[in-house]
Amino acid sequence: VGGRFNGLIDFDPGDDHEQIHELSSAQGDAFLVTAFGPPLGIDRWWATVGDERLVATVTMRIPTGDTYFIDVNIDGVANTWDLTDGATILINGHRTADEDLLGLGIFDLGRLEAGVSTFRIDAFEVPDTGVVEGITFRLRTDDGIVEDATLETLFIADFPSGFASDTTFTINTGAEDPVDVDEAGLVALFSPTLHFSTGEDYAVPFEINNFLADLEARNKDVMFVDAQGDSKDWLDLSVYADMPNGFTDENTTSAIYGSVLVCHEQHTNCTAGEDIAISYYWFMPRSNWGEKGGFNTHEGDWEGVAAFLRKEADGSWRPRGMALAQHVSLFGAGGGVFSPSWPLYGQSGTHATIYVGLGGHASYAKADTNTIFTPAGFRDEVHDGKISVTAVNTPALGRVVSSDGPSRFLAYPGTWGNPNLSLSLGDEGPSGPAFQATNASGSDRGFRWLQPWRWANGLERVIHTDDDGASDAQENGAPNGGDGNNDGILDSLQSTVVSFASLAGGAYGTLVASAGEVRGLSFFPATTPDPEIETPLGYFDYEVTALNNGEAITVTYLLDGVATNDFYIEQNGQWVPFRYDGETGAIVNGTMITVHYVDGGRGDADGIVNGVILDPGLPVVDPFPWHNRENRYDANNDGFTAPLDALVIINRLNDGEGGLLPVFGPLVTPNRKFYDVNGDGQMVPLDVLLIINELNRVVTGEGEGVIGAFWVAPFVSVPQTDGHRPTTTSVDEVMADYITPAVPVDLVTVLARERTEPSVVEQDDLLPQVFDDVLAELCSL
DSSP: OOSOEEEEEESOTTOTTOOEEEEEESSSSOOEEEEOOOSSEESOOEEETTOSEEEEEEEEEEOSSEEEEEEEEEOTTTOOSEEEEEEEEEETTTEEOOOOTTSSSEEEEEEEOSEEEEEEEEEEEOOSSOEEEEEEEEEEETTEEEEEEEEEEEEEEEOOOSSOTTOOEEEOOSSSOOEEEOHHHHHHHTOOEEEEOTTOSBOSOBOHHHHHHHHHHTTOOOGGGTTTOOTTOBOOOGGGSOOTTOBOTTTSOBBOEEEEEEOOTTOSSSOTTTEEEEEEEEEEEEEOGGGGTSSOOEEEEEEEEEEEEEEOTTSOEEEEEEEEEEOSSSOTTOOEEEOOBSSOTTOBTTBOEEEEOTTTOOEESSSEEEEEEETTEEEEEEEOOOEEOOOOBOOBOOOGGGOOGGGGGGGOOSBSSOTTSSSSTTOOOOBOGGGOOSSTTOTTTTHHHHOHHHHHTGGGOOOOSSOSSSOHHHHTTSHHHHOTTOSSSOGGGOTTEEEEEOTTTTOEEEEEESSSEEEEEEEEOOOOSSTTSBOTTOEEEEEEESOOTTOEEEEEEEETTOOBOEEEEEETTEEEEOBOOSSSEEEEEBTEEEEEEETTSTTOTTOOOSSOEEEEEEEEBOSSTTSOSSOTTOTTOSSSOOHHHHHHHHHHHHTTOOEEOOSSSSOBOTTOOOOOSSSSSEEOHHHHHHHHHHHHHHHHSSSOSOOHHHHHSTTOOOOOSOSSOOSOOSHHHHHHHHOOSOOOHHHHHHHHHHHHSOOSSSOSOOOHHHHHHHHHHHHTO
8 A cells, every 4th residue: 555545444335333443654654444434323412401512423324426405404493402503524534524615504515435434513503491393304416315324313401300319308298207318219119010811921021121121032133222322223023923832030131220300490399499390111022902802002111101200398208199001092103191190099008009901011009991982993901900010120210311321222212112003093113212203293202201291181180189089270270260169269269179071971970078088089981780780980099098997988979060969989990889878879869869988888889897998889880770680579678679679669559659759859768669560660460460479479489379488577588580571561461471270369468458457568558449449460370
């Protein structure tokens, strides 16, 4: 080699990760080989809010020798990220591009030879608030954009944590003595406990670095997670699609990551320096809700919750609530948020119990099944919580500006999984925690990471003045100027009162607890096993806390313009009537329902004497409210079938109250009776005959025999033969269907005696003619 020279050599032009080398010689008889280039891509795309500028080096492949321009295009109209005035580009470390004279972000690079070139851009202005924006670098020639010479990335200006690394936080939960913790201890203290559902294939949150090592061992490229910065890159996770043995915390290293952020001046819905958000994230390599009866499936799944604390007057921090990412809409990138107050349902100490949706992995506060509307119709997401994850690492994640070491994956702007798995809706792999969008369009990238307090306010579920589950704005819209129970005090200021816009066309309702504090009210669509029964308000899910152990309370529902006539509770996964028995149960009177509870008693969903009453309650409209759906022959509602049931109806007929029965009114009362045996909405002699026939049938099995045994022991239990009314309507048809072959003389004798000598009926002034009518029907057969 002779003479002076400089040159570039790409030792492997086909490999985007190969190092580029510079060859130089000053003497003509020797040369120096120096590695200087990064992989194709960009070396930095993140900065801290408050930094003055960001200098980034872009490395691109030059296809042929030509004169080139580079177009630096910032997405959107806001241009929160921008080039500084007088920004320069240093080409291959040797010469500077011509200035961007028109201010369009287009620089003249001059002639470039085929190979790889680097462009050091000095500099970008760092935004003064947290934001993620797309920036595209395109090579152009005079003939237009150069094919395959474009780099798309996501620039993020992240908030600093807001505290020094050696800060000690004093945590006061109110339940135990205050405890002092550092950042790692704070993350561990409030990390959630995950409960997955039966049939879950990925029942563990994956520790990322072990996961990436495993992925690389399966011959998948993961190098660009650490570098390159191309937002169009994606991890190929197809090898995790069919894992017959599944993943649990017994065979997989687990981790739930937490990042602590103190509220800054640029944040909303919090007070600077007075509020803390701990954003928790966990990862599974696949979301297969579509394979579990849901709608969509995609590779990769980042899920999570956020915990919120507020500084007290003494400088300690007290937990206030959490926000849970849920599937309210159908897209993996979208969804909703539910923000219950502290403590959460079923919470263990400082660790909230999170029920993870089957396949889709959304976070829920209770074991249940949620119905979600999708383009394919309604789909269920089960979260039964029967698989617990017990041993989980909880590393402090830090912020993107500290994304080196174990948390360097935070800065990866690509997608964790195929961005277009099946050419269908909701099949895209997600972005990582710092770049996630909360809407399907992706227009709010980084929103949850950068603005956790605003994210928690989604769907009007805010951190409330009275912590009852309804926002102040919603409660202030209640009747009487926000005073739904008309006690002269705004409902938004009372922890025992909560007003809400219901599912019934937005009609308002108000809940009033006689003691304690109402927490976490929400309501969801619901159906009963009987399609005849309507549920216009859905079911109400809430809890009453701050009670004395074993305390008895009432919860009154005031329903503005929405009348109901019965009240159900959930038992063993089924909705069943919750009727007042003198101690617990519901008394329903049209638009007002008064529900009696005892902590740990009937109707308290947790069944534990613990000062907390959990109540999933369901007001309903039964078109035949006088028909006993549990045992149609039990007219007096004492749990048994006996002659007294027939005589209860005879009494009402005697009072001239037969005929069509009202649908609404004071129906569910402590002494409720059921006069409509066949469920036709009327009270007529036919209803008496049906009871008499049932008593006769049970005694003999054939409609013959002595019924006097029932008279001697009228509280013998008779099992229900079916739960619905017969199809016949006339007395003759009913008698033909139900009395075979004849009514025994003993029964006639008994009724005749009661005609003149009433003994067990409720009233003594029985009209003999009523008995005569019944006896005539019986004796005419």
